Amino acid sequence: MTGWVKIVxxxxxxxxxxxxxxxxxxAQATDVIGYxxxxxxxxxxxxxxxxxxxxxxxxxxxxxxxxxxxxxxxxVVVSSGDPGVFAMASAVFEALEDGPAEWRELKIDVLPGIxxxxxxxxxAGAPLGHDFCAINLSDNLKPWALIEKRLRLAxxxxxxxAFYNPRSKSRPDGFVRTLxxxxxxxxxxxxxxxxxAVSTPDENIRVVALPDARPEMADMRTVVIVGASNTRVIDxxxxxxxxxxxxxxx
Amino acid sequence: MTGWVKIVxxxxxxxxxxxxxxxxxxAQATDVIGYxxxxxxxxxxxxxxxxxxxxxxxxxxxxxxxxxxxxxxxxVVVSSGDPGVFAMASAVFEALEDGPAEWRELKIDVLPGIxxxxxxxxxAGAPLGHDFCAINLSDNLKPWALIEKRLRLAxxxxxxxAFYNPRSKSRPDGFVRTLxxxxxxxxxxxxxxxxxAVSTPDENIRVVALPDARPEMADMRTVVIVGASNTRVIDxxxxxxxxxxxxxxx
Numbered sequence: 001m002t003g004w005v006k007i008v009x010x011x012x013x014x015x016x017x018x019x020x021x022x023x024x025x026x027a028q029a030t031d032v033i034g035y036x037x038x039x040x041x042x043x044x045x046x047x048x049x050x051x052x053x054x055x056x057x058x059x060x061x062x063x064x065x066x067x068x069x070x071x072x073x074x075x076v077v078v079s080s081g082d083p084g085v086f087a088m089a090s091a092v093f094e095a096l097e098d099g100p101a102e103w104r105e106l107k108i109d110v111l112p113g114i115x116x117x118x119x120x121x122x123x124a125g126a127p128l129g130h131d132f133c134a135i136n137l138s139d140n141l142k143p144w145a146l147i148e149k150r151l152r153l154a155x156x157x158x159x160x161x162a163f164y165n166p167r168s169k170s171r172p173d174g175f176v177r178t179l180x181x182x183x184x185x186x187x188x189x190x191x192x193x194x195x196x197a198v199s200t201p202d203e204n205i206r207v208v209a210l211p212d213a214r215p216e217m218a219d220m221r222t223v224v225i226v227g228a229s230n231t232r233v234i235d236x237x238x239x240x241x242x243x244x245x246x247x248x249x250x
Numbered sequence: 251m252t253g254w255v256k257i258v259x260x261x262x263x264x265x266x267x268x269x270x271x272x273x274x275x276x277a278q279a280t281d282v283i284g285y286x287x288x289x290x291x292x293x294x295x296x297x298x299x300x301x302x303x304x305x306x307x308x309x310x311x312x313x314x315x316x317x318x319x320x321x322x323x324x325x326v327v328v329s330s331g332d333p334g335v336f337a338m339a340s341a342v343f344e345a346l347e348d349g350p351a352e353w354r355e356l357k358i359d360v361l362p363g364i365x366x367x368x369x370x371x372x373x374a375g376a377p378l379g380h381d382f383c384a385i386n387l388s389d390n391l392k393p394w395a396l397i398e399k400r401l402r403l404a405x406x407x408x409x410x411x412a413f414y415n416p417r418s419k420s421r422p423d424g425f426v427r428t429l430x431x432x433x434x435x436x437x438x439x440x441x442x443x444x445x446x447a448v449s450t451p452d453e454n455i456r457v458v459a460l461p462d463a464r465p466e467m468a469d470m471r472t473v474v475i476v477g478a479s480n481t482r483v484i485d486x487x488x489x490x491x492x493x494x495x496x497x498x499x500x
Contacts, residue, residue, distance in 0.1 A: 016274065019364065021266040058496070084371045086496070090379030093493035097484050105487050110372035114269065114362045121334045122360035129340030130392075131400055133383045133409060142380075142498035150381055150407045157403040158396075159383060234347050237355050243343035246308070246336070248392035 003069035005106060007089045009082040009113020010041055014199035017114045025076050025111055033065045034078035034088065042078065056140075058088060062095035066103045082115035086136045086164045116223040117162035120195030123205050125241035127193060127225045130248070132160040137167070139174055147174070148181055155185040160244050161226045166218040176215045182226060186210055191233050191242050193225040194218055207233065207240045253319035255356060257339045259332040259363020260291055264449035267364045275326050275361055283315045284328035284338065292328065306390075308338060312345035316353045332365035336386045336414045366473045367412035370445030373455050375491035377443060377475050380498070382410040387417070389424055397424070398431055405435040410494050411476045416468040426465045432476060436460055441483050441492050443475040444468055457483065457490045 006025045011017035026032065031049045032042050039052035053061050065075045079087035089110050096103050121128045133154045139147060154161050167175040182192075189209040194217045196204040206217060210226065218224055231244045256275045261267035276282065281299045282292050289302040303311050315325045329337035339360045346353050371378045383404045389397060404411050417425040432442075439459040444467045446454040456467060460476065468474055481494045 011269075014271070016271040017269050017362070019261075019267050019269060021264070024266065082368050082372075084368060084376045084378055086379070089372070089376035090493050090496045093376055093379075093482075093484065093491055094495055096486070096491070097482065104485060107487055108491075110376065112267070112364045112368045112372040114364065115368060118332050118334060118362045118365060122332075122339075122362040126334045126339035126343055126360065128334055128384075129336070129343075131383065131385045133381070133404075134378075135381045141496050146408075146498055150409065153403045153407040154383075157400045159400065232343075232347065234343065235354055236346070237357055241343055241346070241358075243340050245344055246340045246391050248396060 003072040003074060003106065005065050005069045005075045005077060005092065005108045006111055007077045007079070007083045007092055007109070008111040009087070009115070010038060010078055010080050011114040012081055012116050012119040012199045013197065017119065017199055019111070019113065022111050022113060028074055029076040030073045031068050031075045032078060033061055033075060038078045038080050058091035059095055062088065062092040063099065065092060066095055066099060066106065069106050070102055079113070080116070082113045083110055084112065085115045085134065116164065116198060117225065119198045120193065120223045120225060123195060123198055124193045124207065124225065126243040127191070127227050127231055128160050128162065129244040129246060130160065130228060132162060134162045134164065136164045137174055137178060138165040139171065144174065148177070151178065151181050152185050155182065158228050160228045160231060163224040165220060166222055166224045167215060168220045175218055179213050179215060183211060188229065190227040190229060190231055192227070193242060194222050195225065196222040198223070207242055253322040253324060253356065255315050255319045255325045255327060255342065255358045256361055257327045257329070257333045257342050257359070258361040259337070259365070260288060260328055260330050261364040262331055262366050262369040262449045263447065267369065267449055269361070269363065272361050272363060278324055279326040280323045281318050281325045282328060283311055283325060288328045288330050308341035309345055312338065312342040313349065315342060316345055316349060316356065319356050320352055329363070330366070332363045333360055334362065335365045335384065366414065366448060367475065369448045370443065370473045370475060373445060373448055374443045374457065374475065376493040377441070377477055377481055378410050378412065379494040379496060380410065380478060382412060384412045384414065386414045387424055387428060388415040389421065394424065398427070401428065401431050402435050405432065408478050410478045410481060413474040415470060416472055416474045417465060418470045425468055429463050429465060433460060438479065440477040440479060440481055442477070443492060444472050445475065446472045448473070457492055
Protein backbone atom coordinates (compact mmCIF):
# COMPACT_ATOMS: atom_id res chain seq x y z
CA MET A 1 0.00 0.00 0.00
CA THR A 2 1.46 3.37 -0.97
CA GLY A 3 -1.46 5.49 0.14
CA TRP A 4 -1.39 7.40 3.37
CA VAL A 5 -3.46 9.63 5.61
CA LYS A 6 -2.15 12.76 7.28
CA ILE A 7 -4.53 14.39 9.74
CA VAL A 8 -3.36 17.98 9.89
CA UNK A 9 -4.07 21.20 11.76
CA UNK A 10 -4.35 24.39 9.71
CA UNK A 11 -4.07 26.61 12.78
CA UNK A 12 -6.64 29.25 13.70
CA UNK A 13 -6.84 31.00 10.34
CA UNK A 14 -3.82 33.06 9.34
CA UNK A 15 -1.59 31.62 6.66
CA UNK A 16 1.54 32.46 8.68
CA UNK A 17 0.37 30.18 11.49
CA UNK A 18 0.37 27.08 9.25
CA UNK A 19 3.48 25.01 9.99
CA UNK A 20 5.84 24.14 7.10
CA UNK A 21 5.20 20.46 7.93
CA UNK A 22 1.49 20.90 7.17
CA UNK A 23 2.19 22.98 4.06
CA UNK A 24 4.43 20.13 2.79
CA UNK A 25 1.72 17.55 3.43
CA UNK A 26 -0.78 19.62 1.45
CA ALA A 27 1.73 19.94 -1.40
CA GLN A 28 2.07 16.13 -1.57
CA ALA A 29 -1.64 15.31 -1.28
CA THR A 30 -3.88 13.89 -3.99
CA ASP A 31 -7.01 14.42 -1.86
CA VAL A 32 -8.04 16.85 0.86
CA ILE A 33 -10.98 16.01 3.08
CA GLY A 34 -12.67 18.13 5.72
CA TYR A 35 -15.38 20.50 6.82
CA UNK A 36 -16.32 23.00 4.09
CA UNK A 37 -14.71 26.18 5.54
CA UNK A 38 -11.44 24.37 6.31
CA UNK A 39 -11.13 22.76 2.87
CA UNK A 40 -11.79 26.24 1.44
CA UNK A 41 -8.47 27.33 2.99
CA UNK A 42 -6.56 24.89 0.74
CA UNK A 43 -5.51 26.19 -2.68
CA UNK A 44 -6.75 24.19 -5.67
CA UNK A 45 -4.12 22.82 -8.04
CA UNK A 46 -3.93 20.18 -10.80
CA UNK A 47 -3.79 16.68 -9.34
CA UNK A 48 -5.51 17.63 -6.10
CA UNK A 49 -9.13 16.73 -5.43
CA UNK A 50 -10.91 18.70 -2.73
CA UNK A 51 -13.66 16.91 -0.80
CA UNK A 52 -15.50 19.46 1.35
CA UNK A 53 -18.26 18.06 3.56
CA UNK A 54 -20.79 19.42 5.99
CA UNK A 55 -20.54 19.56 9.75
CA UNK A 56 -21.48 16.55 11.92
CA UNK A 57 -20.40 13.91 9.39
CA UNK A 58 -17.00 13.35 10.99
CA UNK A 59 -17.15 9.54 10.92
CA UNK A 60 -18.24 9.41 7.27
CA UNK A 61 -15.44 11.80 6.42
CA UNK A 62 -12.94 9.67 8.33
CA UNK A 63 -14.05 6.47 6.58
CA UNK A 64 -13.82 8.25 3.23
CA UNK A 65 -10.24 9.27 3.98
CA UNK A 66 -9.24 5.74 4.98
CA UNK A 67 -10.96 4.22 1.93
CA UNK A 68 -9.15 6.57 -0.43
CA UNK A 69 -5.79 5.87 1.24
CA UNK A 70 -6.40 2.10 1.00
CA UNK A 71 -6.88 2.72 -2.73
CA UNK A 72 -3.39 4.27 -2.87
CA UNK A 73 -4.29 7.96 -2.56
CA UNK A 74 -2.33 10.47 -0.49
CA UNK A 75 -5.03 11.92 1.72
CA VAL A 76 -4.85 14.97 3.96
CA VAL A 77 -7.66 15.39 6.46
CA VAL A 78 -7.83 19.03 7.52
CA SER A 79 -9.00 20.50 10.81
CA SER A 80 -8.67 24.07 11.94
CA GLY A 81 -6.39 24.57 14.92
CA ASP A 82 -4.84 21.30 16.06
CA PRO A 83 -6.32 18.04 14.72
CA GLY A 84 -6.03 16.36 18.13
CA VAL A 85 -8.05 18.94 20.07
CA PHE A 86 -11.81 18.49 19.55
CA ALA A 87 -11.16 17.78 15.87
CA MET A 88 -10.69 15.08 13.27
CA ALA A 89 -7.89 12.90 14.68
CA SER A 90 -10.12 11.06 17.17
CA ALA A 91 -12.79 10.58 14.50
CA VAL A 92 -10.28 8.95 12.13
CA PHE A 93 -9.10 6.57 14.85
CA GLU A 94 -12.68 5.71 15.79
CA ALA A 95 -13.33 4.83 12.15
CA LEU A 96 -10.06 2.89 11.99
CA GLU A 97 -10.94 0.81 15.03
CA ASP A 98 -14.36 -0.09 13.62
CA GLY A 99 -13.21 -0.54 10.02
CA PRO A 100 -11.75 -3.35 7.89
CA ALA A 101 -8.49 -4.95 9.00
CA GLU A 102 -6.60 -3.70 5.92
CA TRP A 103 -6.93 -0.12 7.18
CA ARG A 104 -4.63 -1.04 10.11
CA GLU A 105 -1.75 -1.34 7.64
CA LEU A 106 -2.10 2.25 6.47
CA LYS A 107 0.50 4.86 7.29
CA ILE A 108 -1.43 7.42 9.36
CA ASP A 109 0.20 10.53 10.79
CA VAL A 110 -1.15 13.38 12.86
CA LEU A 111 0.52 16.74 12.21
CA PRO A 112 -0.04 19.25 14.99
CA GLY A 113 -1.26 22.81 14.51
CA ILE A 114 -1.73 25.97 16.54
CA UNK A 115 -4.90 25.27 18.48
CA UNK A 116 -7.42 28.06 18.98
CA UNK A 117 -6.98 28.41 22.75
CA UNK A 118 -3.23 29.03 22.42
CA UNK A 119 -3.68 31.51 19.58
CA UNK A 120 -6.33 33.26 21.67
CA UNK A 121 -4.19 33.19 24.80
CA UNK A 122 -1.29 34.71 22.87
CA UNK A 123 -3.47 37.61 21.69
CA ALA A 124 -4.66 38.29 25.23
CA GLY A 125 -1.30 37.92 26.99
CA ALA A 126 -0.63 34.68 28.85
CA PRO A 127 -3.86 33.64 30.61
CA LEU A 128 -2.91 29.95 30.32
CA GLY A 129 0.54 30.54 31.79
CA HIS A 130 -0.07 28.11 34.61
CA ASP A 131 -2.07 24.86 34.98
CA PHE A 132 -5.20 24.86 32.84
CA CYS A 133 -8.04 22.74 31.43
CA ALA A 134 -9.56 22.60 27.96
CA ILE A 135 -13.26 21.78 27.90
CA ASN A 136 -15.59 21.35 24.93
CA LEU A 137 -18.90 22.96 25.92
CA SER A 138 -20.92 21.21 23.22
CA ASP A 139 -23.31 18.65 24.67
CA ASN A 140 -23.81 16.95 21.31
CA LEU A 141 -21.48 14.11 22.31
CA LYS A 142 -21.59 14.14 26.10
CA PRO A 143 -24.22 14.84 28.75
CA TRP A 144 -24.52 18.33 30.18
CA ALA A 145 -24.14 16.90 33.70
CA LEU A 146 -20.57 15.88 32.86
CA ILE A 147 -19.79 19.35 31.51
CA GLU A 148 -21.09 20.94 34.70
CA LYS A 149 -19.14 18.47 36.84
CA ARG A 150 -15.92 19.29 34.99
CA LEU A 151 -16.52 23.03 35.26
CA ARG A 152 -16.97 22.77 39.02
CA LEU A 153 -13.90 20.55 39.49
CA ALA A 154 -11.79 22.85 37.30
CA UNK A 155 -12.78 25.82 39.46
CA UNK A 156 -12.16 23.84 42.65
CA UNK A 157 -8.67 22.99 41.39
CA UNK A 158 -8.15 26.66 40.49
CA UNK A 159 -7.21 25.82 36.93
CA UNK A 160 -7.45 28.45 34.21
CA UNK A 161 -9.98 27.18 31.67
CA ALA A 162 -10.36 27.30 27.92
CA PHE A 163 -13.73 26.52 26.37
CA TYR A 164 -14.25 25.32 22.82
CA ASN A 165 -17.61 25.41 21.01
CA PRO A 166 -19.18 27.57 23.72
CA ARG A 167 -22.44 28.39 21.97
CA SER A 168 -24.33 27.63 18.78
CA LYS A 169 -27.75 28.49 17.42
CA SER A 170 -28.95 24.97 18.19
CA ARG A 171 -27.54 25.06 21.74
CA PRO A 172 -28.29 28.57 23.07
CA ASP A 173 -28.84 27.51 26.69
CA GLY A 174 -25.65 25.67 27.63
CA PHE A 175 -23.48 28.75 27.74
CA VAL A 176 -26.06 30.64 29.80
CA ARG A 177 -25.81 27.84 32.34
CA THR A 178 -22.01 27.75 32.03
CA LEU A 179 -21.78 31.39 33.06
CA UNK A 180 -24.16 30.78 35.97
CA UNK A 181 -22.06 27.84 37.19
CA UNK A 182 -18.82 29.79 36.81
CA UNK A 183 -20.11 32.83 38.68
CA UNK A 184 -21.43 30.65 41.47
CA UNK A 185 -18.31 28.50 41.73
CA UNK A 186 -15.71 31.25 41.27
CA UNK A 187 -17.44 33.96 43.32
CA UNK A 188 -15.05 36.64 42.14
CA UNK A 189 -14.40 39.07 39.29
CA UNK A 190 -11.57 37.21 37.57
CA UNK A 191 -11.10 38.01 33.88
CA UNK A 192 -12.89 36.12 31.13
CA UNK A 193 -11.70 36.48 27.54
CA UNK A 194 -13.90 36.14 24.47
CA UNK A 195 -11.59 35.57 21.52
CA UNK A 196 -13.44 35.40 18.21
CA ALA A 197 -11.92 34.36 14.88
CA VAL A 198 -8.37 34.84 16.11
CA SER A 199 -5.80 35.70 13.43
CA THR A 200 -8.48 36.31 10.77
CA PRO A 201 -9.79 39.66 9.48
CA ASP A 202 -12.81 39.14 11.77
CA GLU A 203 -10.69 38.86 14.90
CA ASN A 204 -12.18 40.35 18.03
CA ILE A 205 -10.74 40.03 21.55
CA ARG A 206 -12.82 41.16 24.49
CA VAL A 207 -11.81 41.00 28.14
CA VAL A 208 -14.42 41.49 30.86
CA ALA A 209 -14.80 40.63 34.51
CA LEU A 210 -16.63 37.32 34.95
CA PRO A 211 -19.78 38.87 36.49
CA ASP A 212 -20.06 41.13 33.42
CA ALA A 213 -19.90 38.27 30.89
CA ARG A 214 -23.01 37.81 28.75
CA PRO A 215 -23.94 34.72 26.71
CA GLU A 216 -24.15 36.69 23.47
CA MET A 217 -20.45 37.57 23.73
CA ALA A 218 -19.71 34.03 22.42
CA ASP A 219 -20.59 32.15 19.28
CA MET A 220 -19.17 29.06 17.54
CA ARG A 221 -16.18 31.03 16.24
CA THR A 222 -15.27 32.10 19.78
CA VAL A 223 -12.86 30.50 22.20
CA VAL A 224 -13.53 31.54 25.78
CA ILE A 225 -10.76 31.63 28.39
CA VAL A 226 -11.41 32.08 32.11
CA GLY A 227 -8.54 32.92 34.41
CA ALA A 228 -7.51 31.20 37.61
CA SER A 229 -8.10 33.05 40.89
CA ASN A 230 -4.69 34.74 40.64
CA THR A 231 -4.91 35.73 36.96
CA ARG A 232 -4.10 39.41 36.52
CA VAL A 233 -5.06 42.18 34.11
CA ILE A 234 -2.59 44.99 33.45
CA ASP A 235 -2.60 47.89 31.01
CA UNK A 236 -0.46 47.45 27.93
CA UNK A 237 0.23 49.59 24.87
CA UNK A 238 -2.45 47.77 22.83
CA UNK A 239 -5.04 47.32 25.58
CA UNK A 240 -5.45 45.01 28.54
CA UNK A 241 -2.95 42.21 29.04
CA UNK A 242 -4.27 39.15 30.87
CA UNK A 243 -1.74 36.81 32.41
CA UNK A 244 -1.51 34.05 34.97
CA UNK A 245 1.68 34.19 37.05
CA UNK A 246 4.01 31.20 37.02
CA UNK A 247 4.06 31.02 40.77
CA UNK A 248 1.47 30.03 43.36
CA UNK A 249 2.59 30.78 46.90
CA UNK A 250 1.87 28.24 49.59
CA MET B 251 9.66 54.17 20.93
CA THR B 252 10.41 51.95 17.97
CA GLY B 253 11.64 48.95 19.91
CA TRP B 254 9.43 45.96 20.47
CA VAL B 255 9.31 42.60 22.18
CA LYS B 256 7.96 39.46 20.57
CA ILE B 257 7.68 36.44 22.87
CA VAL B 258 7.73 33.48 20.52
CA UNK B 259 7.38 29.72 20.58
CA UNK B 260 9.91 27.68 18.61
CA UNK B 261 7.81 24.50 18.80
CA UNK B 262 9.10 21.21 20.17
CA UNK B 263 12.31 21.00 18.16
CA UNK B 264 11.90 20.30 14.45
CA UNK B 265 12.47 23.19 12.09
CA UNK B 266 9.31 22.34 10.11
CA UNK B 267 7.21 22.93 13.22
CA UNK B 268 8.29 26.58 13.53
CA UNK B 269 5.50 28.82 12.21
CA UNK B 270 6.30 31.31 9.42
CA UNK B 271 5.14 34.05 11.80
CA UNK B 272 7.90 33.14 14.25
CA UNK B 273 10.48 32.75 11.48
CA UNK B 274 9.59 36.29 10.30
CA UNK B 275 10.00 37.69 13.82
CA UNK B 276 13.45 36.10 14.12
CA ALA B 277 14.41 37.57 10.73
CA GLN B 278 13.49 41.07 11.96
CA ALA B 279 15.11 40.82 15.38
CA THR B 280 18.18 42.68 16.58
CA ASP B 281 18.34 40.62 19.79
CA VAL B 282 17.30 37.13 20.80
CA ILE B 283 16.96 36.28 24.49
CA GLY B 284 16.27 32.92 26.11
CA TYR B 285 17.44 29.76 27.78
CA UNK B 286 20.72 28.45 26.31
CA UNK B 287 19.38 25.44 24.36
CA UNK B 288 16.55 27.45 22.82
CA UNK B 289 18.76 30.35 21.73
CA UNK B 290 21.06 27.72 20.20
CA UNK B 291 18.24 26.89 17.77
CA UNK B 292 18.42 30.41 16.26
CA UNK B 293 20.88 30.92 13.40
CA UNK B 294 23.49 33.62 13.92
CA UNK B 295 23.62 36.44 11.35
CA UNK B 296 25.13 39.92 11.09
CA UNK B 297 23.07 42.45 13.03
CA UNK B 298 21.66 39.87 15.42
CA UNK B 299 22.91 39.58 18.99
CA UNK B 300 22.18 36.31 20.78
CA UNK B 301 21.75 36.47 24.57
CA UNK B 302 21.64 32.91 25.92
CA UNK B 303 21.07 32.60 29.66
CA UNK B 304 20.82 29.83 32.19
CA UNK B 305 17.71 28.22 33.58
CA UNK B 306 15.80 29.77 36.52
CA UNK B 307 16.64 33.37 35.64
CA UNK B 308 13.35 33.99 33.83
CA UNK B 309 12.60 37.33 35.48
CA UNK B 310 16.10 38.70 34.82
CA UNK B 311 15.79 37.61 31.22
CA UNK B 312 12.38 39.25 30.92
CA UNK B 313 13.67 42.54 32.38
CA UNK B 314 16.63 42.40 30.00
CA UNK B 315 14.26 42.02 27.03
CA UNK B 316 12.11 44.95 28.14
CA UNK B 317 15.16 47.14 28.80
CA UNK B 318 16.59 46.47 25.35
CA UNK B 319 13.24 47.16 23.68
CA UNK B 320 12.89 50.43 25.62
CA UNK B 321 16.27 51.34 24.12
CA UNK B 322 14.83 50.81 20.64
CA UNK B 323 15.93 47.24 19.97
CA UNK B 324 13.76 44.62 18.27
CA UNK B 325 13.82 41.81 20.79
CA VAL B 326 12.62 38.24 20.37
CA VAL B 327 12.27 36.19 23.55
CA VAL B 328 12.35 32.50 22.64
CA SER B 329 10.71 29.57 24.40
CA SER B 330 10.43 26.03 23.18
CA GLY B 331 6.90 24.89 22.44
CA ASP B 332 4.37 27.66 23.03
CA PRO B 333 5.51 30.75 24.96
CA GLY B 334 2.25 30.91 26.91
CA VAL B 335 2.40 27.36 28.32
CA PHE B 336 4.79 27.11 31.29
CA ALA B 337 7.21 29.39 29.46
CA MET B 338 8.42 32.97 29.06
CA ALA B 339 5.24 34.95 28.33
CA SER B 340 4.06 35.03 31.94
CA ALA B 341 7.56 35.94 33.11
CA VAL B 342 7.70 38.93 30.75
CA PHE B 343 4.32 40.18 31.96
CA GLU B 344 5.35 39.72 35.60
CA ALA B 345 8.43 41.86 34.90
CA LEU B 346 6.29 44.38 33.00
CA GLU B 347 3.87 44.75 35.90
CA ASP B 348 6.67 45.36 38.40
CA GLY B 349 8.82 47.49 36.09
CA PRO B 350 9.08 51.19 35.16
CA ALA B 351 6.02 52.89 33.68
CA GLU B 352 7.72 53.49 30.33
CA TRP B 353 7.72 49.75 29.67
CA ARG B 354 3.91 49.86 29.46
CA GLU B 355 4.22 51.82 26.22
CA LEU B 356 6.17 49.04 24.51
CA LYS B 357 4.68 47.01 21.70
CA ILE B 358 4.67 43.47 23.09
CA ASP B 359 3.34 40.50 21.13
CA VAL B 360 3.08 36.82 21.95
CA LEU B 361 3.45 34.51 18.93
CA PRO B 362 2.11 31.02 19.55
CA GLY B 363 3.99 27.81 18.86
CA ILE B 364 3.35 24.07 18.82
CA UNK B 365 3.38 23.16 22.49
CA UNK B 366 5.01 19.91 23.59
CA UNK B 367 1.85 18.15 24.72
CA UNK B 368 0.17 18.61 21.34
CA UNK B 369 3.25 17.48 19.43
CA UNK B 370 3.46 14.46 21.74
CA UNK B 371 -0.25 13.74 21.41
CA UNK B 372 0.03 13.83 17.63
CA UNK B 373 2.86 11.28 17.66
CA ALA B 374 0.83 8.95 19.90
CA GLY B 375 -2.52 9.32 18.10
CA ALA B 376 -5.12 11.57 19.73
CA PRO B 377 -4.99 11.01 23.50
CA LEU B 378 -6.11 14.61 24.13
CA GLY B 379 -9.07 14.28 21.76
CA HIS B 380 -11.54 15.11 24.48
CA ASP B 381 -11.49 17.36 27.58
CA PHE B 382 -8.04 17.55 29.16
CA CYS B 383 -5.83 19.34 31.69
CA ALA B 384 -2.24 20.54 31.45
CA ILE B 385 -0.33 20.45 34.74
CA ASN B 386 3.23 21.51 35.47
CA LEU B 387 4.63 18.94 37.91
CA SER B 388 7.52 21.13 39.07
CA ASP B 389 7.09 22.23 42.66
CA ASN B 390 9.67 25.00 42.30
CA LEU B 391 6.92 27.62 42.04
CA LYS B 392 3.96 26.00 43.76
CA PRO B 393 3.45 23.70 46.74
CA TRP B 394 3.28 19.95 46.17
CA ALA B 395 -0.08 19.86 47.98
CA LEU B 396 -1.61 21.92 45.17
CA ILE B 397 -0.17 19.60 42.54
CA GLU B 398 -1.64 16.60 44.31
CA LYS B 399 -5.00 18.33 44.69
CA ARG B 400 -5.11 19.11 40.98
CA LEU B 401 -4.13 15.56 40.04
CA ARG B 402 -6.96 14.14 42.13
CA LEU B 403 -9.54 16.61 40.79
CA ALA B 404 -8.44 15.96 37.20
CA UNK B 405 -8.93 12.23 37.71
CA UNK B 406 -12.28 12.81 39.43
CA UNK B 407 -13.39 14.87 36.43
CA UNK B 408 -12.12 12.12 34.10
CA UNK B 409 -9.99 14.55 32.15
CA UNK B 410 -7.08 13.30 30.07
CA UNK B 411 -3.93 14.87 31.52
CA ALA B 412 -0.68 16.24 30.14
CA PHE B 413 2.24 16.79 32.49
CA TYR B 414 5.09 19.19 31.85
CA ASN B 415 8.41 19.07 33.74
CA PRO B 416 7.62 15.69 35.29
CA ARG B 417 11.01 14.95 36.80
CA SER B 418 14.41 16.49 37.25
CA LYS B 419 17.61 15.54 39.04
CA SER B 420 16.84 18.06 41.77
CA ARG B 421 13.25 16.82 42.16
CA PRO B 422 13.41 13.02 41.90
CA ASP B 423 10.57 12.33 44.34
CA GLY B 424 7.64 14.30 42.93
CA PHE B 425 7.05 12.03 39.98
CA VAL B 426 7.25 8.92 42.18
CA ARG B 427 4.46 10.41 44.24
CA THR B 428 2.57 11.47 41.08
CA LEU B 429 2.45 7.88 39.85
CA UNK B 430 1.29 6.69 43.28
CA UNK B 431 -1.52 9.26 43.33
CA UNK B 432 -2.56 8.43 39.77
CA UNK B 433 -2.64 4.70 40.36
CA UNK B 434 -4.64 5.15 43.52
CA UNK B 435 -7.08 7.67 42.03
CA UNK B 436 -7.51 6.02 38.62
CA UNK B 437 -7.58 2.41 39.79
CA UNK B 438 -7.32 1.07 36.26
CA UNK B 439 -4.85 0.25 33.49
CA UNK B 440 -5.46 3.24 31.23
CA UNK B 441 -2.58 4.17 28.93
CA UNK B 442 0.18 6.56 29.93
CA UNK B 443 2.47 7.99 27.27
CA UNK B 444 6.07 9.04 27.85
CA UNK B 445 7.01 11.28 24.94
CA UNK B 446 10.64 12.36 25.05
CA ALA B 447 12.25 14.99 22.81
CA VAL B 448 9.39 14.89 20.31
CA SER B 449 10.32 15.84 16.75
CA THR B 450 14.07 15.78 17.47
CA PRO B 451 16.61 13.05 16.58
CA ASP B 452 16.32 11.88 20.22
CA GLU B 453 12.57 11.31 19.99
CA ASN B 454 11.24 8.36 21.94
CA ILE B 455 7.55 7.54 22.44
CA ARG B 456 6.62 4.86 24.92
CA VAL B 457 3.09 3.73 25.78
CA VAL B 458 2.48 1.58 28.86
CA ALA B 459 -0.45 0.75 31.10
CA LEU B 460 -0.54 3.06 34.11
CA PRO B 461 0.34 0.33 36.67
CA ASP B 462 3.47 -0.45 34.62
CA ALA B 463 4.73 3.14 34.57
CA ARG B 464 8.06 3.72 36.33
CA PRO B 465 9.50 7.06 37.46
CA GLU B 466 12.66 6.63 35.40
CA MET B 467 10.61 6.58 32.18
CA ALA B 468 10.43 10.40 32.49
CA ASP B 469 13.01 13.16 32.59
CA MET B 470 12.90 16.92 31.97
CA ARG B 471 12.74 16.40 28.20
CA THR B 472 9.65 14.21 28.58
CA VAL B 473 6.00 15.18 28.34
CA VAL B 474 3.75 12.65 30.02
CA ILE B 475 0.16 12.13 28.89
CA VAL B 476 -2.36 10.06 30.84
CA GLY B 477 -5.60 9.01 29.20
CA ALA B 478 -9.13 9.44 30.48
CA SER B 479 -11.00 6.33 31.61
CA ASN B 480 -12.31 5.74 28.08
CA THR B 481 -9.00 6.32 26.24
CA ARG B 482 -8.25 3.45 23.88
CA VAL B 483 -5.14 1.78 22.47
CA ILE B 484 -5.34 0.13 19.05
CA ASP B 485 -2.71 -1.41 16.81
CA UNK B 486 -1.56 0.73 13.94
CA UNK B 487 1.01 0.26 11.17
CA UNK B 488 3.70 2.09 13.17
CA UNK B 489 2.83 0.74 16.62
CA UNK B 490 0.16 1.48 19.19
CA UNK B 491 -2.26 4.32 18.56
CA UNK B 492 -3.70 5.97 21.67
CA UNK B 493 -6.86 7.99 21.27
CA UNK B 494 -9.68 9.41 23.35
CA UNK B 495 -13.08 9.16 21.64
CA UNK B 496 -15.02 12.35 21.00
CA UNK B 497 -18.11 10.98 22.66
CA UNK B 498 -18.97 10.20 26.27
CA UNK B 499 -22.24 8.35 26.62
CA UNK B 500 -24.59 9.36 29.38
